[in-house]
Amino acid sequence: MINTEKLYARVGWRLLPFLFVCYVVAYLDRVNVGFAKLQMQADLQLSDTVYGLGAGIFFIGYFLFEVPANLLLLRVGARRWIARIMASWGLLSAGMMFASSPASFYALRFLLGVAEAGFFPGVILYLTYWYPAQRRARIVAIFMSGVAVAGVVGGPVSGWIMSHFAGQAGLAGWQWLFLLEGLPAVALGVLTLAVLDDGIDDARWLDDEEKALLKHELARDGAPRAQWSLRHVFGSSRVWILALMYFLFVMGLYGVGFWLPQLIRNAGVQDVLDIGLLTAIPYGVAALAMIAVARHSDRSGERRWHAALPAFIGAAGLVASTHYAHHPQLALAALSVATAGILSTFPVFWSIPTAMLGGAAAAAGIAMINSLGNLAGFVSPYLVGAIKDATQSTANGMLLLAASLAAGGALVLACVGRQGEVL
Template identity: 40%
Template sequence: MSVLCETDAAKPVSESDRELSKAFLSSEWRIIPLLFCLWMLAWVDRANVAFAKLQMLTDLHFSETAYGLGAGLFFLGYVVMGVPSTALQQRWGARTVISAIAIGWGMTSVAMMFVSSPTVFYALRFLLGAFEAGFYPGVILYFNEWFPTKRRTRNFSIFHSAAICSTIAVGLSGGFVLEHMSGVLGLAGWRWMFVLQAVPTVLLGCVAAVVLPDGPANARWLSAREREMILQSIAEDRQKFAPAPGQSPALFANPMLWMLAGIYFCILTANSALGFFMPTILHEAGFGGYREIGNAIAAICLLGAAGNIAFSTFASRYRDNRWFCAMASLVSVISLMVLVFAWHSNRTTTFCTLVLAIAGTGAGVSLFWQIPTRFLKPGETALAVPLISSISNLAGFLTPWLTGYVRDISGSYASGFITAGAIQAISAVLLVAGIPLIARRMQSNIQATEV
């Protein structure tokens, strides 16, 4: 179970290698754009409430605490349904479940236009999270079936950047809708925003039901030889990066599972703080109208996505991503700390620190999901991935609620963001020191049992 950071040795490119590369490339062009767009729309439908907040709280007389609780309840639904949704994918196939999930969360997001009280707001946010719960861990498992480690790291960073790009879509479209559609047919702009941003999700979910294959064996664009080559490449990769042989503890008793869940929880704490409060931060930093805020968000997230992809692509050259994941987390931590002292006084510094924070959290998430397959056995990942995702997303429930509560009682978001940054700093320590410690202890226990 090596934890050394080393590059793969260069190998001569054979005709077979070129044929395999071509098969992977054709598959990437058919799979990744569709999943990228669905993940972008998922984030649009979960995070557009942050932009709607600029009007909705005044219209409905919601407190910051009520908003934070409603925003966070999405993740409680996510936690409850994460494992069951992924189990359904294992049973019914990726195409059926992913398309059904997308249509379900799209229809729920449309229903957000009818919010009239905190109770309705809470119920719909919980339901939105319950529908979306299986998508992200399902795509992680889906990528494991399609791509070996090096390709998967790069491809997953591209896929995950959709979460950052979604804020571009929210910013540009949200700013336009709030500014120009308020009062159309007697509806507030924030109600129109929920409808117009959710309809594409429903349509793309229907497309996924037709074109998305369950795996390489079902891909009609591949020849029989190409299918066999991809499946063989995946098998060899799993053998290459498999944990050391031996008797591992049952999954729930496996300390590595809980270490990984703790790390991801810490990373998502900062991610949630940024996702649900960025429009408010920009508004308080002096970015004036809805359109200006939307344009700033779009620029921040475009630059952040570029930074995420560039850093993750560089990290994919190395076998051990832990150090790079830790570095990305520390970039986000430093940016959050600077942001707390800058956003009321300097627009340029606020803009730049948000770019770095978005790039850091994005790369941290992208690189994190390449780590579990190195420390968990292949048979464990189908349950471990949704478990880690579900448990860790409790951060998404706690962070916006506590940040909103702190704002109500103190008049400032500063304490909430400092806390989020401090928690993410813990993830860097656990990545660098915690994982090797657990790995050594597990290996010692295995050796002692064998003796």
């Protein structure tokens, strides 16, 4: 008789390490502009408003192509489509080294968003092909901890690249940053073709009995997940409510992601390598917190408070970071609490729509929630930059992000049941 836990452990070791590394690279390529800003802003003479708009315009391209990209994944297959996404975004991320003006900065960031559209919702959809709902929060947490690890690894690596390579071959440190952090995605895109399978039936490393057991576990999810038409998905109030929740949470995520290096500099740290090393601390704390919260949510079956409470904690951490803005140790502690709270909301959140939607509805619904929610990635850095230009301080911008997180937590409490059902 097959041991179910051992089988899932085998599936996990086959899929998760590779997908995790892909997400580390994807997220790093998305937010390394926050480190590049420390040198690029002066070189290209960009205002904080221009930087915020350029950082956020990524998400306009992302928004426009997200749903079509996820529907194409259903048609083309996860293996080939994820490989295409990774190779194209890697080339465009490396191409950011050629930004020479606000216009080219905007254009390259927009195209990078177009190239990456579909990766995150595609992987979330792909994991539903393998894992039933009761296992999904912890699995998504392991995958999404790539965000935290990108912060742990990316900060020191980005700081080292910018300080070590500056001036070599006539290129600035920020140009080397984009080049050296973009090319790994191209290599991973090629590897995807060898590592991933489109689904259980295509996995040659499983025998027929193991495939049957995995399918049986998926079938035990309970009531069939909604196999709605696309028109039904776009007209569903529950999908729109989930998109609004996600938007409010993502406001906090990218506010911190794009501005954390600047916040640490504002606290009195000037060397880019030191800033890179210090950004690893909040993300390291967050990696541990998000896995612990997701595991507890899966074991208890409770979703509502496991999504809302971390959002409130994240908001409190951002407020505290403004209060201690000129005390490096206290500011870093507050930012660690904020980052841990913010990131811990996401794995539990994604267990809600993936339990509700199936088939083409899942592909469209997950992509729609992700694309609409990620518009906050455009709004958040732009507003923080504009507020900083207007007030000469990032404090009011952080308070805006804290309010957004608190509103997201309150919306979860108002609209989601204990086990994740949207009311």
